[in-house]
Amino acid sequence: MNLADIKVCILRVGGTNCDAETQRAFQEFGVQTEIVQVNNLIKHHNLLDYNILVFPGGFSYGDYVRSGVIFARHLSAQLGKEIKNFIDAGHPILGICNGFQILVEYGLLPGFEGISPVPEATLTTNEPSGFKCKWVYLRQENQGKCVFTSAIPKGKIIRLPIAHGEGRLLFPKEKSEAFLKRLIDEDMLVFRYCTKEGTIADNRYPTNPNGSFYDIAGICNSEGNIFGLMPHPERALYWWQQPDWTRQNQMMQYGDGKLIFQSIINKLTHKI
């Protein structure tokens, strides 16, 4: 696929607030991007005109009921068939922060058996509680299935910012170990919180900033084309977005967030 033919749909509703930054990140690669109001997508039924669907961060519908659930249920009621067709065609879907919450509430992640009619997990109140806005380190755990990390070697440590109050990924207590085994066996685990040196947080705060099960920061579905993460790659696109960039010995052009966008663009253009 040619770079200029790639069309990215960045879906927004009231309360979405990371759409412009996410668009900017994709624009860096020269692809077509469009911020689409969800009602326009419902009206025109044109989801399949796009090659990538993105749920950006924010507080969709004011986080009423639970974070992400109103957006998720609105979409499944109005566009369920098209979303399924989009996924079945292998098109990639990215959910960042509130977008990750939406994918979990929709039943798309982890999505062990395809789209689940009820959520199989939750992204719930941080432990310790409170809104956390800081930079974290992540270790890439995926062995190649996830299309959004194909440009990041397994084991690489990257640095991204988080900004959330409800990012603690939990599975039903009685299913946690079985679900974890499936995540690992089916190569659905993508990012885990770690130290700067790459030591896994082992549920220790603040390295694991939210108490997330198994220090999980991001997972993909069993097909690898749907990916959700709590950290914000679009806020780490350029080197100078890092808070300590003037104190670092080297001056690069891009920050680690670029790798997420680069991965999917490379995949679609068959560079990898």
Place this chain on the structure above:
Amino acid sequence: MKYAVKIEVSLKPGHINPEGETTTQLLIELGYNVKAIAVSKVYTVFLEASTKVEAETKAQEMCNRLLANPTKDNYSISIAESK
């Protein structure tokens, strides 16, 4: 028939409840011998159904489809006739 369906959604045991913990601390500060507070959300849904059983079935569907996440929430339903 018109019904008022009260759906109470509460956290399953073991899930942290910062609002309850903070409120508990303040009530202790105000001199009350409070041990803990469980905070829940109550949705009062006004709907029409042919029977009370149908109203309850619909309420359960609402919980499963929207109001409760089975990983972290419990819910209870109580139904009263409404004018």
